[in-house]
Amino acid sequence: MATEFPRVTGGKRAADRAAAASSGAAVVRGGDEPVLTARSARVVAARKLQRRRDRDQSGLFLVEGPQAVREALAAGAVTELFVEAGRDLDELVARADGVRIRTVNAGGLAALAETVTPQGVVAVARHRHVSLATALARHPRVVVVLAGVADPGNAGTVLRTADAAGAGVVVFPDGSVDPYNGKCVRASAGSLFHVDVVRGGTAEEALAALRSASFTVLAADARGEHDLDELLDTGRLTGRTAWVFGSEAHGLPPAVAELADARVRVPIHGRAESLNLAAAAAVCLYASARAQRSAEGVPS
Numbered sequence: 688m689a690t691e692f693p694r695v696t697g698g699k700r701a702a703d704r705a706a707a708a709s710s711g712a713a714v715v716r717g718g719d720e721p722v723l724t725a726r727s728a729r730v731v732a733a734r735k736l737q738r739r740r741d742r743d744q745s746g747l748f749l750v751e752g753p754q755a756v757r758e759a760l761a762a763g764a765v766t767e768l769f770v771e772a773g774r775d776l777d778e779l780v781a782r783a784d785g786v787r788i789r790t791v792n793a794g795g796l797a798a799l800a801e802t803v804t805p806q807g808v809v810a811v812a813r814h815r816h817v818s819l820a821t822a823l824a825r826h827p828r829v830v831v832v833l834a835g836v837a838d839p840g841n842a843g844t845v846l847r848t849a850d851a852a853g854a855g856v857v858v859f860p861d862g863s864v865d866p867y868n869g870k871c872v873r874a875s876a877g878s879l880f881h882v883d884v885v886r887g888g889t890a891e892e893a894l895a896a897l898r899s900a901s902f903t904v905l906a907a908d909a910r911g912e913h914d915l916d917e918l919l920d921t922g923r924l925t926g927r928t929a930w931v932f933g934s935e936a937h938g939l940p941p942a943v944a945e946l947a948d949a950r951v952r953v954p955i956h957g958r959a960e961s962l963n964l965a966a967a968a969a970v971c972l973y974a975s976a977r978a979q980r981s982a983e984g985v986p987s
Contacts, residue, residue: 722772723791725798730791733769733811734798739865742814748867750810751800753779758877759812760786767811771796774807801869814867815884819858819893822883823900827855829975830897830929834890834943836964837934839864843874844965845932850878852972853979854930857882860890894931894946902929904947906939907971909961911950915974918951924978930971935964 723730735741736749747766750759753776759765760782768788770776780788791799799809822830831849836842842864846857859866866872866884885893894904903926905918918924931947933939944950953962953970962970 762880764812771807816886829854830856839868839871843871846875847878858885906947908950911952925982
């Protein structure tokens with residue numbers, strides 16, 4: 688696709704505009720077009736996606752920052768890109784083939800971003816969650832279920848950790864945070880676009896489906912009767928595993944914990960009372976990754 692960037696001038700810009708228009712491709716806003724502000728209609732419309740109601744109604748959400756936007760572009764999820772004027776984001780813009788790109792001033796970007804120091808780019812992306820049946824049809828080895836996890840930062844960090852540890856699916860049942868919440872999206876650092884995300888339904892329904900699919904369901908519980916090291920040493924983490932994590936403040940709902948095949952605690956060897964949710968999830972998921980890689984003969 689031929690595109691233009693605001694700093695490009697002269698005949699080359701006009702030629703690029705004509706070529707893109709004739710091909711039907713999107714064109715980057717040029718320097719002779721108005722730079723959008725916080726009051727511009729497109730910025731006002733996109734800003735509404737900071738509200739869950741508008742995200743649900745439109746099937747769209749906001750992605751902030753170069754890293755997350757880069758992954759969203761690679762996944763083909765971006766429908767619109769807002770780039771702050773004067774930012775050196777040529778490499779990122781070059782990836783936005785077929786995407787409508789709009790230039791905004793600092794105030795316009797600040798209206799779209801939710802961070803104190805925005806990084807120059809915000810994308811509008813399509814929802815990408817799938818049904819649990821669709822996700823399981825891809826034969827994941829490790830699934831994560833977030834039961835009642837309300838903190839978006841924690842949820843996004845667990846999503847990022849699940850991706851890093853090789854989990855294929857993260858389930859956000861009813862009662863958990865929206866995976867498209869801005870803070871959750873930022874905390875996932877692009878991993879939202881790498882794993883299958885399942886949204887909705889009850890945690891109990893998800894666990895029933897996982898058990899029917901021959902997953903061993905393990906509930907992370909600081910007072911669990913099984914020690915994580917014990918499961919690792921006895922080979923109980925080598926099969927298909929679903930890890931269930933609950934709220935950091937309230938833990939797992941009793942009805943959910945009762946459906947697990949085992950409640951597992953992370954061993955505490957020092958004087959700390961416990962680990963926070965994200966740290967505990969990292970320990971559990973990497974234990975599963977190590978066990979499964981060893982079983983497959985892959986060096987850890």
